[in-house]
Amino acid sequence: MLSYQCSNSCRHCIYASSPRWKDWMLEQDLIRYLDQIRKYAPNQRGIHLSGGEPFLNFEATLRAVELCIESGVPLQYVETNGYWCETNDLTAYQFNLLRESGLPAILISVSPFHNEFIPFERTNRAINIAREIYGPYNVLIYTSYFYQQLQDYNPQTKIPFNRYLNTIGLEKAAHSFVEHYGLVPCGRAVSKLSHLFQKKPAETFFNNNCLAEFTSPEHIHIDPYGNYIASFCAGISLGDAHRLEKIFKGNPFQERPILEILATSGVEGLLKLAEDQFDFQVSSEGYIAKCHLCQDIRSHIVRVTDQFEELKPIEFYSYL
Numbered sequence: 001m002l003s004y005q006c007s008n009s010c011r012h013c014i015y016a017s018s019p020r021w022k023d024w025m026l027e028q029d030l031i032r033y034l035d036q037i038r039k040y041a042p043n044q045r046g047i048h049l050s051g052g053e054p055f056l057n058f059e060a061t062l063r064a065v066e067l068c069i070e071s072g073v074p075l076q077y078v079e080t081n082g083y084w085c086e087t088n089d090l091t092a093y094q095f096n097l098l099r100e101s102g103l104p105a106i107l108i109s110v111s112p113f114h115n116e117f118i119p120f121e122r123t124n125r126a127i128n129i130a131r132e133i134y135g136p137y138n139v140l141i142y143t144s145y146f147y148q149q150l151q152d153y154n155p156q157t158k159i160p161f162n163r164y165l166n167t168i169g170l171e172k173a174a175h176s177f178v179e180h181y182g183l184v185p186c187g188r189a190v191s192k193l194s195h196l197f198q199k200k201p202a203e204t205f206f207n208n209n210c211l212a213e214f215t216s217p218e219h220i221h222i223d224p225y226g227n228y229i230a231s232f233c234a235g236i237s238l239g240d241a242h243r244l245e246k247i248f249k250g251n252p253f254q255e256r257p258i259l260e261i262l263a264t265s266g267v268e269g270l271l272k273l274a275e276d277q278f279d280f281q282v283s284s285e286g287y288i289a290k291c292h293l294c295q296d297i298r299s300h301i302v303r304v305t306d307q308f309e310e311l312k313p314i315e316f317y318s319y320l
């Protein structure tokens with residue numbers, strides 16, 4: 001993640017990105033992470049550059065692509081929401097510069113969450129011009145389902161989310177967010193969208209721990225502050241990515257008690273800690289998933305104490 005800063009404050013955003021964030025990954029830090037990835041994750045399939053919105057700082061994104069290519073770590077794509085694609089010339093110019101620097105592919109986000117902030121005509125322009133420059137197979141549309149669906153709306157205006165829900169219907173929309181977007185119940189998705197889904201009592205989620213998510217090699221992020229974020233556990237730092245060997249070969253849970261609790265006894269253990277030590281009370285409405293409960297507890301804990309360095313970055317909890 002080059003930055004949490006984004007042009008939008010989308011309701012589904014796992015990382016609570018928005019214009020309020022200001023920091024970007026420093027060049028020397030990226031060089032260090034690439035070096036660490038080469039040494040300690042030599043078999044990974046590739047990395048992607050994301051945000052936030054990478055095109056908010058095009059110079060930094062271009063430089064990041066160059067550094068990835070120089071490092072030899074396979075770079076798969078850069079993500080964008082296309083907010084910046086106001087004209088054909090600008091769109092082609094920036095996509096061409098990245099292509100010439102060695103970027104093989106682009107991922108373009110398309111959804112009603114993004115369409116609330118970005119007129120569809122910009123998204124469409126991004127896709128059409130990217131296809132010309134990168135080739136049709138190197139433009140990943142996330143998701144094609146919503147790309148088709150949003151063709152039915154006025155392309156020149158932003159569509160308020162509630163208007164979208166009214167035209168689609170709550171039940172169908174909620175179903176499509178899970179089926180066609182893979183909505184992850186973390187971050188702003190639970191603070192802004194949980195009313196769309198059925199809630200269950202906290203005890204429903206006591207049956208497993210989070211060791212599999214913490215140790216999954218499938219999808220991890222390194223944020224601009226060096227936090228190693230496993231799976232989609234936004235707001236939880238497994239350690240400092242400047243020293244990946246400590247995370248991969250040591251015990252990342254040492255001196256990070258909340259990680260230890262989640263890895264061994266899951267949200268049940270976290271709830272016990274929060275009730276016993278921080279006067280946390282479960283919501284009588286219930287939760288849509290274990291990560292919803294987890295985030296509710298963590299948000300409470302960071303309001304009471306800053307003693308847990310694994311609950312980072314702290315802004316994540318106030319920008320939800």
Ligand code: SF4
Nearest residue numbers: 210213233290291294
């Ligand atoms: S419950 Fe918390 S730690 Fe476990 S997978 Fe969900 S967000 Fe991550």
